[in-house]
Amino acid sequence: MGPAGQLTRTLNKIFTPITHPLLPMIAAPGQLSAAQINEALHSMGQMPKLDIYGIGSFKSTSQAMFFEKCFNELSLPHQFLFAERTPKASIENILRRPKFGGAYIDPPLIAASAPYLPALSNSARAIGQVDTVLVRSEDEQPVFIGDNATWKGIRATLTRDFVPSAYSGRAALLLANSEADASASIFALKSLGIGPVYTIGFRAHGSLSTEVEPVRSIEDVKRLEQPFVIISALPAEKSLLVVPLLKHYRVDGRNGGGQNGHASTAAGAEVKSAGKVFVDLASGPRKADPLAIAASAGWTAYGIADVSAWTTVETIRLLEGQNVCYDFVRLASGRLG
Structure with missing residues (x-):
């Protein structure tokens, strides 16, 4: 591609083909990356510094x-x-x-x-x-x-290893101190067609309350539909409260040795697991790592580092x-x- 072709690629704003330095090869000589196009646009005054x-x-x-x-x-x-x-x-x-x-x-x-x-x-x-x-x-x-953007980050985390359709019509369990702490998670779950959504620690109101049911007792926990997703929006000092639920709804026949998905621990290691999905939104020091516990019970687990990066x-x-x-x-x- 010559200078004229590069200029049209730079100025075009719809479906412009680009390359990337990490690709093993480029489709043709002279192809531009997104970074090179941005540099060119700025030099031509088409992308002002903000x-x-x-x-x-x-x-x-x-x-x-x-x-x-x-x-x-x-x-x-x-x-x-x-x-x-x-x-x-x-x-x-x-x-x-x-x-x-x-x-x-x-x-x-x-x-x-x-x-x-x-x-x-x-x-x-x-x-x-x-x-x-x-x-x-x-x-x-x-x-x-x-x-x-937070709900988008949560949704992107949930769909990293599972296609969106895998969540449709499945149940979810959400723990939080308040509706404000959980509202982005509820919106993300609903965008995937999840329902019902069971809540512990708060009650949903308004437009987000449809198909959202509070869990009031241990008997409710025993009766509710098996959750495919558990999200904990509890603070770090309370994050271990989710552990009994992870063990109660553990993936049948799993002990953390599956082949799909991963659990990102606080130390950055990845533990292979499969099946249901657990997301821990807590940030900060804690006595134990719920992600490692979830992985050992067969859950595909993600932490705040994953959600923050996607956000x-x-x-x-x-x-x-x-x-x-x-x-x-x-x-x-x-x-x-």
Whole structure:
């Protein structure tokens, strides 16, 4: 491909064929990667440098540190800035800055408390939380849209080793201290056609409450439909409360020696397992590792490091409309669990 062909590839915005350095070979000489196209667009003034913000508490700075690595991987010209979460008026001030190109917010905003976001995605409205702010142009004026990427990260984790149709019509069990902690998980489960969803520790309300049933007693646990998925949104200090359920609903005939799926432990090792799916959203130190226990009971288990990496992939896709490789994000993020 000559210079003229490379120019048309660079300027085309629909179904542009690209290559990648990790591919064993390129289809033809002169093929461009996404990073090379982004570099060319920026040099031609078609991709201006913007400020992308991470807005949150000091605890979320570890995630902020590798966002810039993802931008570098895609050769995006943008600058990543971290802003400490302060009174809500300061978030609106950040949105009004001239080079504002979008933001992720951790912990997320309550959607109803952000009047400066005139538009909300369907997911942000249903979940009631905004963790991503997008900028779109309307009549040459910026329009801010509140969105939610967390549910996308949970869904992507669930479908990493299982096709979406594997979840349709299956039951799920969800543990959390409150509906707010569980709402993104409920939305992700419902997007896969899962139902019913049984809950422990909270009761769902509003649009998310359809086919969501609270578990009130041990007798309820014995009677409910066998869950194909268990998600724990409990904090780290309570994360071991899920262990009796993992053992009670263990995969029949499994002892952790299966061939499909994996369990990502806090130490980064992978333990082979199969069957049902367990996701632990707890972050921080704990007395024992629920993921290892789940794997030994035959569950395919994922931790917060997996979900955080997928959420970052989905956040960048929302902000930039471009894909960064999950494996790169997982490696760049290091140990998050």
